[in-house]
Amino acid sequence: MGKQRKTWSTDLKEAIVLSVLRGELGVAEAARQHGVNESLIHTWKTQFLEAGRARLAGDRHDHGITR
Numbered sequence: 001m002g003k004q005r006k007t008w009s010t011d012l013k014e015a016i017v018l019s020v021l022r023g024e025l026g027v028a029e030a031a032r033q034h035g036v037n038e039s040l041i042h043t044w045k046t047q048f049l050e051a052g053r054a055r056l057a058g059d060r061h062d063h064g065i066t067r
Helices: 010-021 027-034 038-056
Strands: none
Touching: 010 027, 010 038, 027 038
């Protein structure tokens, strides 16, 4: 049998990324604390920043985000 992939809630991903961006945790420490691969945290961080950049640029494809 193959390995089943873990799924991470959006809230947890956001909390991890924000703690890294704030400098509260390093990527390695966050990965250890939450049992997440470091490369996955880097991916989430990149996605988070790109989405924010797109939103600031006026991209209206915000999928349910309202003002």
